[in-house]
Amino acid sequence: MRFPSSSSSSSSSRRVVKQIKCFENNPLVRETLTKESGRDRVLVIDGGGSRRCALMGGEIAKIAEGNQWEGIIVNGCIRDTNEMRWCGLKIPILAVGTSPVPSSKRDPGVKDPKFGVTFGGVNFKSGSWVYADCDGVLVTREKGPLV
Numbered sequence: 001m002r003f004p005s006s007s008s009s010s011s012s013s014r015r016v017v018k019q020i021k022c023f024e025n026n027p028l029v030r031e032t033l034t035k036e037s038g039r040d041r042v043l044v045i046d047g048g049g050s051r052r053c054a055l056m057g058g059e060i061a062k063i064a065e066g067n068q069w070e071g072i073i074v075n076g077c078i079r080d081t082n083e084m085r086w087c088g089l090k091i092p093i094l095a096v097g098t099s100p101v102p103s104s105k106r107d108p109g110v111k112d113p114k115f116g117v118t119f120g121g122v123n124f125k126s127g128s129w130v131y132a133d134c135d136g137v138l139v140t141r142e143k144g145p146l147v
Helices: 027-035 058-066 081-086
Strands: 013-021 041-046 054-056 071-078 093-098 117-119 122-124 129-133 136-140
Touching: 013 027, 013 117, 027 041, 027 054, 027 058, 041 117, 041 129, 058 071, 058 081, 071 129, 122 136
Parallel strands: 013 041, 041 071, 054 071, 071 093
Antiparallel strands: 013 129, 117 122, 129 136
């Protein structure tokens, strides 16, 4: 799996997965990043790969960094990438692409789907460990060194 859009440097993350499933709407994305501590966690957002709108932008990224999220992986688009760079945000955000169109607020989505979320041939489940950089993503069931 390769993510062409990234808001930060190519540093890698190795953290526990938390996932959300939503399509072209982001209320649950904002709520999760605002209300939960992200220490040692990466949020995985399955937006169905839609390129019609962005599931998060600079404002939500600032909130995520303030709440100590280790990173965000988006199967969909983000926006405000220049704003994220100019503000000096350090949180790694990997996305399928960018879109200037904000998402709708019509329905909340699903937090921690029972069977996880799968995209790009990768199955993300709560409690899994994710290793990610600008070249791709690897998910493991246990924490440990990569060989």
